[in-house]
Amino acid sequence: MTRPLVANIDIAAMQHNLSVVRSTVPRAKIWGVVKANAYGHGLERSVRALNDADGFALIEMESAIHLREIGWKKPILLLEGFFYAHELPILARYNIAFAVHCDEQIDMLEKSRLDLPVDVHLKMNTGMNRLGFLPAEYSKAYERLKKIPNVREISHMTHFANSEVSGHKKMSVEEQLKRFDSGSAGLPGVRNLSNSGAILLHPQLRTDWVRPGVMLYGGTPGGKTAEEYGLKPVMTLSSEIIQIQNINEGDSVGYGSIFTATGPMKIGVVACGYADGYPRMAPEGTHVIVDGVKTRLVGRVSMDMITVDLTPVKDAHVGSKVTLWGNELPIDEVAEAAGTVGYELMCALSLRPRIVECW
Numbered sequence: 402m403t404r405p406l407v408a409n410i411d412i413a414a415m416q417h418n419l420s421v422v423r424s425t426v427p428r429a430k431i432w433g434v435v436k437a438n439a440y441g442h443g444l445e446r447s448v449r450a451l452n453d454a455d456g457f458a459l460i461e462m463e464s465a466i467h468l469r470e471i472g473w474k475k476p477i478l479l480l481e482g483f484f485y486a487h488e489l490p491i492l493a494r495y496n497i498a499f500a501v502h503c504d505e506q507i508d509m510l511e512k513s514r515l516d517l518p519v520d521v522h523l524k525m526n527t528g529m530n531r532l533g534f535l536p537a538e539y540s541k542a543y544e545r546l547k548k549i550p551n552v553r554e555i556s557h558m559t560h561f562a563n564s565e566v567s568g569h570k571k572m573s574v575e576e577q578l579k580r581f582d583s584g585s586a587g588l589p590g591v592r593n594l595s596n597s598g599a600i601l602l603h604p605q606l607r608t609d610w611v612r613p614g615v616m617l618y619g620g621t622p623g624g625k626t627a628e629e630y631g632l633k634p635v636m637t638l639s640s641e642i643i644q645i646q647n648i649n650e651g652d653s654v655g656y657g658s659i660f661t662a663t664g665p666m667k668i669g670v671v672a673c674g675y676a677d678g679y680p681r682m683a684p685e686g687t688h689v690i691v692d693g694v695k696t697r698l699v700g701r702v703s704m705d706m707i708t709v710d711l712t713p714v715k716d717a718h719v720g721s722k723v724t725l726w727g728n729e730l731p732i733d734e735v736a737e738a739a740g741t742v743g744y745e746l747m748c749a750l751s752l753r754p755r756i757v758e759c760w
C-alpha cells in the first residue's frame with residue numbers, strides 16, 4: 402500500500418502553456434525556465450514536455466550539465482551566472498551560457514584564459530536593484546567582456562520588478578525599458594527581457610528572447626488568474642480522507658486546538674501536511690475540494706495531515722478524493738489564502754508525494 406497523496410503532472414497542459422507563450426509572442430525565441438527542479442515539476446519530465454522550447458534557463462549548474470548529458474543540444478542559460486572561477490572551464494566545455502552581472506565575474510573571466518568559447522548574457526540593473534550593472538556602467542562592462550578572448554556572443558538581459566502590472570507606480574516596465582535602452586544604446590547583441598508577467602501584459606515589447614517560468618506550469622505571475630490568461634494547471638495535488646471524526650459543540654481540532662466547533666460537525670482527516678509541501682501558514686477557511694465539493698480547512702496544518710470541514714460534503718467517506726490544488730482549485734488561490742504565491746507552493750512540493758504523469 403502507498404499513501405494516497407499524489408502530485409499529478411499534466412504534460413499536455415504544460416505543452417498547451419508553452420503554446421500560449423508561442424502565440425502571445427510569436428517572434429520571440431523561448432527560454433523555458435526550469436530552475437528549482439522545473440518549479441517542482443521534475444526537471445527531466447518538464448524538459449521532455451517542453452522539448453519545443455528554443456533553450457532552457459535555470460540556476461543550478463549541476464542540472465544544466467545534466468541536461469547536456471541527457472542529450473539537450475539547444476542553448477542553456479544560467480540565470481544567476483557563475484559563482485567561482487573553477488566553474489568557467491566546465492561551462493565552456495558543456496556550452497552553457499551564463500549571466501554576467503558584476504565586475505568580480507568579469508575579473509574571473511579575464512583571468513580564466515578559456516580555451517573554448519562561452520556565450521554570456523550581460524545583465525543590466527534597470528531598477529530591480531538585485532543583479533546587474535547600472536545603465537551608466539553597462540557599456541564599460543560590455544567593452545571589458547568584448548576584449549576577453551573566447552567570450553563569443555554577448556546578449557543583453559534585464560529583469561522586471563513589476564511586469565505583472567501595467568504602469569506600476571514605483572517601478573514600471575516602461576521605466577525599466579527606458580533605462581535598458583539608454584544603457585545598451587548602440588551595443589550589438591540580442592535582447593533577453595521578458596518573464597511570464599511581461600509576456601502576458603507587455604507582449605508588444607521588443608525582445609528577441611523571452612524567459613517564461615511560472616506560466617509554463619499554469620500559474621499566474623499576478624494580475625489576472627491563470628485561467629483568464631488561458632493557462633492550464635499542470636500540477637494537481639490530491640489525496641484522500643483517511644478518517645472522519647464526528648465532533649460536538651466545544652470540541653477542538655488538532656495542534657494548539659485553534660479551531661473549536663460551534664455545533665456537531667464532521668471533520669475529515671486528509672493525508673497531506675506541511676512535510677509534503679502544503680503550506681503550514683494556510684489558515685482556517687483555505688479551500689479544499691472533497692469529492693468535487695468545495696469546502697475548507699479547519700485547525701492547524703500538521704506535518705502529515707490536515708483537517709477539513711465535511712459539513713457541505715454529503716457522502717464523504719474514508720477514501721473520498723481530496724484536491725489540495727490544481728484542477729478545480731487554482732494553486733494561486735490556495736497560495737493567496739496562505740499569504741504566498743503559487744510559485745512558492747510549486748517549488749516547495751517535497752519529495753514525499755508520489756508523482757504521476759498524465760496526458
Ligand SMILES: *Cc1c(COP(=O)(O)O)cnc(C)c1O
Nearest residue numbers: 434480560596597612613614615
Ligand atoms: C525565474 C526567472 C524568470 C521566470 O520568471 P517567471 O515569473 O516564473 O516567468 C525569468 N527570468 C529570471 C532572471 C528569473 O530568475
